[in-house]
Amino acid sequence: MRSYVLFSLLMAPALAFANNCEVNVSAGDSMSFNVRSIDVPKSCKEFTVNFAHTGTASKAGMGHNWVLAKTSDVTDVAKAGMEAGIDKNYLPENDARVLAFTPLLGGGEKASVKFNPSIMKDGEAYSFFCSFAFHSFMMRGTVKLVD
Ligand SMILES: [Cu+2]
Structure with missing residues (x-):
């Protein structure tokens, strides 16, 4: 099991384009993500978001996280x-509206989050956003469940 995990980690970059059950997202020292939309295939048992803060800013100064919620919940959750x-990752604790999230990251940090696409319903609109104070106005995109 341990060697399999290690193998997965080593191979992950090479497989990034072939594996559609995984996406790499980053943000730097400005209020923007490098992607505007993410497709989540229904066929994935698990979908992984690898999020990286590629800047140098401190977590308190320009921290970022990646949060999944229904589009209609984004404003209230933010x-x-x-x-x-900030001590709670700028997220309400144990809140069912928060479907998936990474911790708040500072420059140079990385975190991944996995979720089962079955938490998303057909016909519902979903978004990803950064919940750092006031970032969600700029830092948001769509998440689509696809066949
Ligand atoms: Cu942010």
């Missing part, structure tokens, strides 16, 4: 996150 504060 507001609740701002109230929760």
Whole structure:
């Protein structure tokens, strides 16, 4: 098992383009993600988002995270996150509206989050965003469930 995990980690970059159950997302020292939309195939048992903060800013200065929610919940979740504060990753704790998330990252840090596409429903609109205070106005994109 251990060697399999190691193998997966070593091979992950090479397979990035072949594996559609995984996406690499990054953000630097500005309020923008490198992608605007993410397709999540229904056939994936698990979908992985590898998120990297490629800048040098501190977590408190220009931290970022990757959060999945229904588009209709983004504004309220971002507001609740701002109230929760940086120690809580700018996210309300144990909140069912937060479907998946990475911790808040500072420059040079990376984190991955996995979720089962079955948490997404056909016909519902989903978004990803950064919940750092005031970032969600600029830092957001769409997440689509696809065949
Ligand atoms: Cu951000």
